[in-house]
Amino acid sequence: MAVPFPKKLLLAAPRGYCAGVDRAVQTVERALELHGAPVYVRKEIVHNKHVVEQLRARGAVFVDELDDTIPEGAVTVFSAHGVSPAVHAEASERGLQTIDATCPLVTKVHREALKFAAEGYTIVLIGHSGHEEVEGTMGEAPEHIVLVETEEDVDRLEVADPDRVAYISQTTLSVDETRAIINRLRERFPSITGPRTDDICYATTNRQAAVKQMAPHCDLVLVIGSQNSSNSNRLVEVARDHGADAYLVDNEAQVKDEWLQGKRVVGITSGASAPEELVQRLVDFFRARGTTDVEEFQVVQEDVRFMLPKTIRQALQAQSA
Numbered sequence: 001m002a003v004p005f006p007k008k009l010l011l012a013a014p015r016g017y018c019a020g021v022d023r024a025v026q027t028v029e030r031a032l033e034l035h036g037a038p039v040y041v042r043k044e045i046v047h048n049k050h051v052v053e054q055l056r057a058r059g060a061v062f063v064d065e066l067d068d069t070i071p072e073g074a075v076t077v078f079s080a081h082g083v084s085p086a087v088h089a090e091a092s093e094r095g096l097q098t099i100d101a102t103c104p105l106v107t108k109v110h111r112e113a114l115k116f117a118a119e120g121y122t123i124v125l126i127g128h129s130g131h132e133e134v135e136g137t138m139g140e141a142p143e144h145i146v147l148v149e150t151e152e153d154v155d156r157l158e159v160a161d162p163d164r165v166a167y168i169s170q171t172t173l174s175v176d177e178t179r180a181i182i183n184r185l186r187e188r189f190p191s192i193t194g195p196r197t198d199d200i201c202y203a204t205t206n207r208q209a210a211v212k213q214m215a216p217h218c219d220l221v222l223v224i225g226s227q228n229s230s231n232s233n234r235l236v237e238v239a240r241d242h243g244a245d246a247y248l249v250d251n252e253a254q255v256k257d258e259w260l261q262g263k264r265v266v267g268i269t270s271g272a273s274a275p276e277e278l279v280q281r282l283v284d285f286f287r288a289r290g291t292t293d294v295e296e297f298q299v300v301q302e303d304v305r306f307m308l309p310k311t312i313r314q315a316l317q318a319q320s321a
Contacts, residue, residue: 004260005289010218010297011279012210012269018203019304020103021046021273024080027101028055030312031075034319035097040076042066042083043132045101046273047229049250066090073097080273081132082106084139099311105171105201106133110140112195116166117141121193122159124148126181127170131230134170154184165189171201172231172272174238175208202304203272204231208238210299211269215242217297218267220259223248224278225271232271239267251278252285267297 017025024045031039037059044052044062052062060077063069066087070076075097078087082102091098102110116123123145127134138145148154159165167185169178178200185192198205215221221239225232225248232248239246244267249255260266266286270279283294307313 003289004257004263005286005291006220006260006263006266007291008265008293008295009283009286009291010214010265010267010295011283012207012214012267013296013298014203014206014210014300014302015268016270016272016274016276016279018201018272019306020080020105020201020203023306023308024101024103025051025055027099027309027312028060028077029058030308030316031077031099032059034312034315035075038074040070040074040096041079042076042087043079043081044228045077045079047226047232048271048273048275049226050278051273051275066094066096070094070096075099077101079132080106082110082136084136086139087136099309101309102136103171103201104306105199106136109137109168109171109195109199112168112199113137113140113145116168116193117144121164121166122146122161124154124157124165124167124185124192125169126167126173126178128173128230131170133172137168137170148181151181151184154181154188157188159189162189163191165192167192167194169199170230171199172204172234173200174234175200175205176238176241203302204234206300206302207231207235207269207272210297211235211238211267212242213299214267214269214297215239215244215246218244218265219263220244220265221246221267221269222255222282223269223271224251224274224282226250226273229271229273232274235269235271249282252282255282255285
């Protein structure tokens, strides 16, 4: 039987690395250049297996917690997802040289949590239980924060004072689902307050918008990203919600022939922690099978950049001096 291949590829734009991921990966790379291996990283620096393996090969050592596997005084990087004050305190007690690669947009949510807690609000955090970003945010004011994942969770919510409720959210959620949860919160708590600007990050919003517009033109959408990447999983859901079959793959080797049977147009996108080289490898995979028509599907231009952490900038300046 002939190997199936699509007649056309659509490449969603924007896709791939966001500014926070780019900053976090560069932080580990610069730390290795400045301090030499090993550099310890708490959790995966970003949720992408390919990126983690590349950094591990260069001398990064990934650990789940700040335990005795990290020597006292060692250079230790906190991941893009952020950590709680308790983790900062533990690192200080152990004399670790910490570099905080938390995405600035996650830091914004942490500051909101502290502000609302100081003002005496019950804070409803919209997010996924067990996600590192959620754990870090809840750690800012654990006695003030309750987690909701669904509209049904909102219906079951009991709070001390219905007139003193605020909401914040994880940065990598489904835009539409989060909006529905916020609407349900407003129905239950009419005086609820929230952040001045949306907590869902620009990159998550833009990548979902691109897939929403691209999916109706596709028979199949392939999302490049790792299984533990929240924003990548949301892209699969968005593609399916807008009429296309969709699957999450780490790389081209995971594409199954049966997915391609009868598929004329395949859309490709990638989560915010997936490097562009994986997209190009997938395109090359289809070109080798006979696909010649490859088109960018541009929805919005991105030009966001974040400065590297202050500790890295200062070390680079001292080195150049």
